[in-house]
Amino acid sequence: MKADYICPHCRGILNAGDYIVFSSRTNKGGHGIIMLHQEVGNYTVEKHPMFEYQQGEKLLFFCPMCNKELASDVHENLAKIILIDEEKKEFDIHFSRLAGEKSTFKVVGENVELFGEDSGNYMEFLGMK
Ligand SMILES: [Zn+2]
Secondary structure: OOOEEEOOOOOOEOEEOOEEEEEEEEOOOOEEEEEEEOOOOOOOEEEOOOOOOOOOOEEEEEOOOOOOEOEOOOOOOEEEEEEEOOOOOEEEEEEEOEOOOOOEEEEEOOEEEEEOOOHHHHHHHHOOO
16 A cells, blocks of 8 residues: 655655654653554554653654644544545544554544554544444
């Protein structure tokens, strides 16, 4: 699948190779580059071992081009980017910014697709029950 992920602020392309690239910070002052696998529902994460955080810790995700925070308006634990599929259709992708939590939502209009074993945690915030 030839999909691109873009920043909702500057519309810069965030994916390179198999990964989506972010700049990230923790509330404890840690910072680094973090790469999430671009296949929705694949939770492989690549980062430098010097960028440390605990499981469950909340990470801040920023666009590496415009440095704006990629916050979701659905829930404070989620971050948001835009997916453009091969037919140039745009989807909002909301994903958990808690380290290790597997929740991803692909939203277009009223339709929400859920991915990840922890996605039930946010269903009510997406208007689903
Ligand atoms: Zn940007």
